[in-house]
Amino acid sequence: MDAIASVNDAPLPVRQVEPSRAFRWLALGWRDFMRSPLAGLVHGAFVAIGGWVVLWVSLRFGWVAPGAFSGFVIVGPILVTGLYEISRVLARGQHAGLSDAVVAWRRGTRPLVQLGILLAVLGTLWVAASALLFTLFARAPLKGPMEFLRYAAVEQGNLLFTLWAILGGLGVAIVFSLTAVSPPLLLGRKVGFRQALLTSARAVGENPVTMLLWALMILVATSLSLATAMLGFLVSVPVLGHASWHAYRDLVDAEGVPLRNP
Secondary structure, eight states: OOOOSSSSOOOOOBOOOOTTHHHHHHHHHHHHHHHSHHHHHHHHHHHHHHHHHHHHHHHHOGGGHHHHHHHHHHTHHHHTHHHHHHHHHHHTTOOOOHHHHHHHHHTOOHHHHHHHHHHHHHHHHHHHHHHHHHHHHOSSOOOSHHHHHHIIIIIOOSSHHHHHHHHHHHHHHHHHHHHSSHHHHHHHBOOOHHHHHHHHHHHHHTOHHHHHHHHHHHHHHHHHHHHTTTTTHHHHHHHHHHHHHHHHHHHBOOTTSOBSOO
């Protein structure tokens, strides 16, 4: 059983940082990507392939299309676990590469596995709820992503799309709040699952402007990656993954918590 740093689930102390730090995180993420490009490209390629699979499923089963991509994005924070480890090793002044990412995946701690399961469940539930919503209430069957976009932008004559967007936005906001720093925290420190989630929510709550800017950066990068037929993920995934580790280091005061792997 994983050792827990605290006898309770109280969140760890967090720091308040200036919004400009979000740009610094991106710069550091790019630096780490350049220092270990192969590992970054491999992670980005896996996400791009996953995006193509989601697109293929959406084209074949139109009722899945509205929620498929947003559900896919929900599980993103856990897909880049190896990148957090590479940034952690690089910060110690050591060389890091794909082998370090593989080691991180192999030693996946129980709380980190729990987080992965939670995100997978949430993503699946959102896809199912979104598909059900449009299947029951859309005026005509939506046979693919383009028909969904046309319906949302042109033919939408009721509040269905607005309701879907509000519900999706709330869901993504909650997931972002719980996962902004919890995956790298769980990977690097001996904390429990609930404690990591509460710490992440606290970090977001005490840095609303900074984290809103960071969320918008992630949204823009993801949108551009989708617009480039998923190829943009080759760069955006490693840069954002490494940057998220630096965001965690800035936001969470975990110095008093034992390392999982010193």
